[in-house]
Amino acid sequence: MRTLFLLLGCLGAFATPALANKVFVSNEKGNTVTVLDSDNWEVLTEFNAGNRPRGIGISPDGKHLYVCASDDDTIRVFDADSYEELWTLPSGPDPELFTLHPSGNPLYVANEDDNLVTVIDTEKRTVLAEVPVGVEPEGMAISPDARFVVNTSETTNMAHFIDTTDYEIKHNVLVDQRPRYAVYTDDGARLFVSAEIGGTVSEIDPNAEGGPTLINKFEFAVPGVEPEWLQPVGMKITADKRWLFVALGPANRVAVIDLSTDEVVDYILVGQRVWQLAFTPDQKYLITTNGNSNDVTIIDVAAQKALKSVQVGQQPWGVVVAPN
Amino acid sequence: MKPIAIICASLLLSFLVAMPLFALEIRTAVLRVDYPTRVPISRFDLMPDDMGFAGATLGNEDNQTTGSFLGIEFSTEFVATSPDKAGEALAALQADGIALIVVLASDDDLLALADAAGEGALILNAMARGTTLRDVQCRANILHIAPSQAMLADAVTQFAMWKKWPRWFLIEGSNAADLALGAEYRRAAQKFGAKLVEQRIFEDTGGSRRADTGHVLVQRQIPVFTQGARDHDLVIAADASDVFALYLPFHTWAPRPVMGSAGLRPVTFHATHESWGAMQFQTRFEKLANRYVREEDYQAWLALRVIGEAVIRTNSADPATLKDFALGDSFELAAFKGQAVTFRDWNGQLRQPILLTDSKVTVSVSPQEGYLHQRTALDTLGLDQPESACTAFTK
Numbered sequence: 001m002r003t004l005f006l007l008l009g010c011l012g013a014f015a016t017p018a019l020a021n022k023v024f025v026s027n028e029k030g031n032t033v034t035v036l037d038s039d040n041w042e043v044l045t046e047f048n049a050g051n052r053p054r055g056i057g058i059s060p061d062g063k064h065l066y067v068c069a070s071d072d073d074t075i076r077v078f079d080a081d082s083y084e085e086l087w088t089l090p091s092g093p094d095p096e097l098f099t100l101h102p103s104g105n106p107l108y109v110a111n112e113d114d115n116l117v118t119v120i121d122t123e124k125r126t127v128l129a130e131v132p133v134g135v136e137p138e139g140m141a142i143s144p145d146a147r148f149v150v151n152t153s154e155t156t157n158m159a160h161f162i163d164t165t166d167y168e169i170k171h172n173v174l175v176d177q178r179p180r181y182a183v184y185t186d187d188g189a190r191l192f193v194s195a196e197i198g199g200t201v202s203e204i205d206p207n208a209e210g211g212p213t214l215i216n217k218f219e220f221a222v223p224g225v226e227p228e229w230l231q232p233v234g235m236k237i238t239a240d241k242r243w244l245f246v247a248l249g250p251a252n253r254v255a256v257i258d259l260s261t262d263e264v265v266d267y268i269l270v271g272q273r274v275w276q277l278a279f280t281p282d283q284k285y286l287i288t289t290n291g292n293s294n295d296v297t298i299i300d301v302a303a304q305k306a307l308k309s310v311q312v313g314q315q316p317w318g319v320v321v322a323p324n
Numbered sequence: 325m326k327p328i329a330i331i332c333a334s335l336l337l338s339f340l341v342a343m344p345l346f347a348l349e350i351r352t353a354v355l356r357v358d359y360p361t362r363v364p365i366s367r368f369d370l371m372p373d374d375m376g377f378a379g380a381t382l383g384n385e386d387n388q389t390t391g392s393f394l395g396i397e398f399s400t401e402f403v404a405t406s407p408d409k410a411g412e413a414l415a416a417l418q419a420d421g422i423a424l425i426v427v428l429a430s431d432d433d434l435l436a437l438a439d440a441a442g443e444g445a446l447i448l449n450a451m452a453r454g455t456t457l458r459d460v461q462c463r464a465n466i467l468h469i470a471p472s473q474a475m476l477a478d479a480v481t482q483f484a485m486w487k488k489w490p491r492w493f494l495i496e497g498s499n500a501a502d503l504a505l506g507a508e509y510r511r512a513a514q515k516f517g518a519k520l521v522e523q524r525i526f527e528d529t530g531g532s533r534r535a536d537t538g539h540v541l542v543q544r545q546i547p548v549f550t551q552g553a554r555d556h557d558l559v560i561a562a563d564a565s566d567v568f569a570l571y572l573p574f575h576t577w578a579p580r581p582v583m584g585s586a587g588l589r590p591v592t593f594h595a596t597h598e599s600w601g602a603m604q605f606q607t608r609f610e611k612l613a614n615r616y617v618r619e620e621d622y623q624a625w626l627a628l629r630v631i632g633e634a635v636i637r638t639n640s641a642d643p644a645t646l647k648d649f650a651l652g653d654s655f656e657l658a659a660f661k662g663q664a665v666t667f668r669d670w671n672g673q674l675r676q677p678i679l680l681t682d683s684k685v686t687v688s689v690s691p692q693e694g695y696l697h698q699r700t701a702l703d704t705l706g707l708d709q710p711e712s713a714c715t716a717f718t719k
Binding site: 094112113115134135136154155156157158160169172174176177178196197198199226228229250 | 386389390393604607608629636637657658663664700701
């Protein structure tokens, strides 16, 4: 059903008006979540979300909003309609980023302070496993077949491949300094890891014979921007596996990589310190959080142009859009 | 050519990562020379017994976590010695087969130790700040993790100029180290266009640092000492000996901010620094050491991380290979300062942002906006290649 929607969305601008979806933005300094309407990009409301909300996600049925309240050492779960806090999940200390099993359960979260990935049953609200990983685990992704969870560790500079059946690390791949975020193409054939301080995006062949293998590195260059400020962080890939968008942090730009040619084709100017990205379900729009300008920028995905920026709370960090 | 080389190296590495077949053993040591010290002006500056060692312990643990995924074993030994026994301590470590040595010592002792260690060793300087060690006295077997006094003075000066506070009242201590620091601020002022409108020397008359209700006297002495100075924007304190600088803020005759050895201080790291993931470092360090981090700890941590990174990327234990990699274009290391730290390949100095702290928060970080350099803005801090007389690295 959802695939059908995606396909319809991809057919372009002639489709009937897109469904309005709620866009949830975590505001790291404001301790709130801002809710936007993807129809008109108006702010619907802003609600308290605990101390230092960062990583944010939503259950596949769109009912539960998960927010890493980093300074509360917990994941807060909100009703996505009423914004009421329902319960918390035992995330372990300082949760930052997480990924959900495609079914919505379990949830895999990186605990930066303890060099652990914690696996949480979202229904029973219990810890299923704690997996020791490298120093300062951060980025989290799950392969579309749910076979592996990929965690990146910022000081160890590795992507760890955690087997979801026994929670053992099966493979490690070294990448560049301070790997921040990992993302698969929807078919699970390609995997990308951003390195904030290294200034690169590494491509890993996750299905290579003999285990996942580093096969390419993307570098960035913007005239007039000092190279050390080109810091890749959040990433998203279109469902057609064609376009990879990379938030470049303090460079205030989102890089566009054409995955059919593996070329960086454009840099879209957005707000300051662009951090995380999210598509609307129809993938017509990409939303960027801009931490230092306290706004989000809406990008027209097909045109690869920034449409507008909308003020949200203080220091927006993460963003997720409710499914249809 | 270069991207291909990188990809090939990466392919090789990922192959090695996938199959940690053989163990590589990396043995390092931290050699700390302890000097007779006077009680500091501030209790917060009392030297802990594990100064530097605690940072190195964390650095080794961080390396070991990574090493455990790669079949590499990292270990570190800790030696504290008096100045007269430092040579023997170094010889003992070398006799034991350790060639990668982090040294916390004075400028003179560092130089003597590096010369005694010889070409086969790699010395990582985690403390000595003398600019001449990066200049005429540079040595090919030293990598300087600690910044030079020139880098620190430039960091303060850039901030002062960004604030448009170019008229300085420089107060130096009377000891040789204070005067050397004062000279760095004079040079920095000239480099960035500040003017020294007034210069005075604060005599170190000896005696104890503290006395009960000492502040009563300080409150009368400092205003008198700073009275009648020509109009200035800023007081710069050059007090390497910890004699008077901490008494200057709030007590100066004119209501002016103090920078340098007190007030706004240039540091490599501080326990209050939180940005760029530094909280994770602070948390790990405090859990391990049960105290706040000091610059010496951060620098010792960073020294071992440099070794760890070079070992992991080269899969080698050979000091020469590790040094070449560290000085090469593909070396970079994340150090909780917002950008990668790298080495100046002409004098072995680690390029790094310098934090400016009021001891409560990170006030700013240099290099400041607008200070540009053809290589990297970090090279606006300290000796640049054309200014450095170092030739040991160009052979």
